Amino acid sequence: MSVAEAMTPRAIDVETIGMTKTFGGLTALDDVSLRVRPGSFHALLGENGAGKSTLVKCMMGFYQPTRGQVLVNEMEVSIPTPRAAHALGIGMVYQHFTLVPSLTAAENLVIARAECPKVIDWGRERKELNAFLETTPFKVPLDMPVSSLSAGEKQKLEILKQLYLDQRLLILDEPTSVLTPDEADEVLGLLRGMTEARDLSILMITHKFREVTAYADDVTVLRRGRVVGGGRVADLSVGDMSRMMIGETEIRESASRTEQKGRTLKLELAGLFADDDEELPAIEAISLKVHAGEILGIAGVSGNGQSELIEVLSGQRPLQDGRIFIDAKPYDPERQMMDRFKVFGFSEEPLHNVAVPRMSVAENMAFRSFDKAPISPVWGWLSPLPMRNRARELIAAYRVKTPSTDEPIENLSGGNVQRAILARELSGDVDVLIVANPCFGLDFASVAEIRAQIMDQRNQGAAVLLVSEDLDEILDLADTVAVMSEGRVSYQSPMENTDRATIGHAMAGHH
Numbered sequence: 001m002s003v004a005e006a007m008t009p010r011a012i013d014v015e016t017i018g019m020t021k022t023f024g025g026l027t028a029l030d031d032v033s034l035r036v037r038p039g040s041f042h043a044l045l046g047e048n049g050a051g052k053s054t055l056v057k058c059m060m061g062f063y064q065p066t067r068g069q070v071l072v073n074e075m076e077v078s079i080p081t082p083r084a085a086h087a088l089g090i091g092m093v094y095q096h097f098t099l100v101p102s103l104t105a106a107e108n109l110v111i112a113r114a115e116c117p118k119v120i121d122w123g124r125e126r127k128e129l130n131a132f133l134e135t136t137p138f139k140v141p142l143d144m145p146v147s148s149l150s151a152g153e154k155q156k157l158e159i160l161k162q163l164y165l166d167q168r169l170l171i172l173d174e175p176t177s178v179l180t181p182d183e184a185d186e187v188l189g190l191l192r193g194m195t196e197a198r199d200l201s202i203l204m205i206t207h208k209f210r211e212v213t214a215y216a217d218d219v220t221v222l223r224r225g226r227v228v229g230g231g232r233v234a235d236l237s238v239g240d241m242s243r244m245m246i247g248e249t250e251i252r253e254s255a256s257r258t259e260q261k262g263r264t265l266k267l268e269l270a271g272l273f274a275d276d277d278e279e280l281p282a283i284e285a286i287s288l289k290v291h292a293g294e295i296l297g298i299a300g301v302s303g304n305g306q307s308e309l310i311e312v313l314s315g316q317r318p319l320q321d322g323r324i325f326i327d328a329k330p331y332d333p334e335r336q337m338m339d340r341f342k343v344f345g346f347s348e349e350p351l352h353n354v355a356v357p358r359m360s361v362a363e364n365m366a367f368r369s370f371d372k373a374p375i376s377p378v379w380g381w382l383s384p385l386p387m388r389n390r391a392r393e394l395i396a397a398y399r400v401k402t403p404s405t406d407e408p409i410e411n412l413s414g415g416n417v418q419r420a421i422l423a424r425e426l427s428g429d430v431d432v433l434i435v436a437n438p439c440f441g442l443d444f445a446s447v448a449e450i451r452a453q454i455m456d457q458r459n460q461g462a463a464v465l466l467v468s469e470d471l472d473e474i475l476d477l478a479d480t481v482a483v484m485s486e487g488r489v490s491y492q493s494p495m496e497n498t499d500r501a502t503i504g505h506a507m508a509g510h511h
């Protein structure tokens, strides 16, 4: 691609007509027509399970629609595979990173090309890359391994990759969930600039109204697979859009915090040290106390040791040094002790971490399957009928959208997998609750629901350790806040003695 070509405004016009997709008896998409005008920034809203990902997967050639067409620049096209979508200029950026961590940004870009040669002439590639970079507002360090980039830089690189592949409609599925608010604004601002220059059209799935009002021109709202509204963003209020999304469903009010007197110490972390996968120190001398009836919120920019801490506490990463105590007794994060001390937990990406994708919703809700053998003679007491009945109750209580209790959990939408696993972990008798980014990817009604559930557990006396990259979540829920920075606790305070600015400052590494 020459510089001159890259400069030509070439945003494409993409339209779906009557898109319908059924999975067995379930109509996930029902007659969806949507138009992304050339050079526009189009937001796609809808509650968990509304059909947003299904729609864009049909546009990307991951799924074949049951009925319906895609038009590019007003011509009907066929998109049998993702490769065909790319050839038409349609590219997608996912919520999770797809880059190779050990390679540099430059290497990632070059190997992403379909026609990437077997023997790479790096001198030439580098020249072309530099020429290409001149044409984009996205700047990312090119010569460092991707693993050393911040989340914001990685997301920028994902987008850069699509631009490098010359895609002219970018589909973004919740692109900002891994970013801090400032990073999100930077990335969306740059994209907005490219749409205004008519270099790019954008279709963005998001759960954040703020992003819709600040960056999108048009919006389409899906509900139960159908288009229930939309139009110019300038003509719509947040109230209008949220009503379209959830109709008359009531949103759970945030649970009020009940007074907890004379709290007893429940969970104590005493000088924890652990290494990351490269055997470099990931957490160092972490000492924290959580009392019964207290939520300790751990804030911090991702990649400062939070995920390693969670892995240590859930028994997935060895401790190098330090002790964990519950009720002043030594605690090892393994199955029997978890049961004995009533320790429950939940982390983001449940489908990879705490669920068994191919097993049914009912099975996943019955077992904490990641460390238990499923259906074995020992589990005879958990015969299918009571298991299904229990699952049915939880599905209703947590409003999990699934065709049946027998559906493989991997077929549920992202937000609904999350709800199913939360139901399992929150519905028992909980003394210690360890959660990381529990609302990642959830729609606003579910966020309210889940936060209220966590507060309920606290009010009933559970000690809650909440790791969250979402500062609003910490401000909303925590009694005490701690900030992690470079593997250490760099700041700690009762919530009533601190504020957003002070915590934000500590998160940025100033203290």
Ligand SMILES: Nc1ncnc2c1ncn2[C@@H]1O[C@H](COP(=O)(O)OP(=O)(O)OP(=O)(O)O)[C@@H](O)[C@H]1O
Residues within 6 Å of the ligand: 023, 026, 028, 046, 047, 048, 049, 050, 051, 052, 053, 054, 055, 401, 402, 403, 411, 412, 413, 414, 415, 416, 441, 443
């Ligand atoms: N491969 C599949 N097999 C069976 N059902 C599926 C499959 N993919 C999606 N579904 C169902 O289609 C419906 C729409 O799911 P989809 O993933 O499109 O929702 P979404 O709007 O992206 O939700 P979220 O905000 O939670 O990501 C859901 O009921 C889901 O269970």
Ligand SMILES: [Mg+2]
Residues within 6 Å of the ligand: 052, 053, 054, 413, 414
């Ligand atoms: Mg989705």
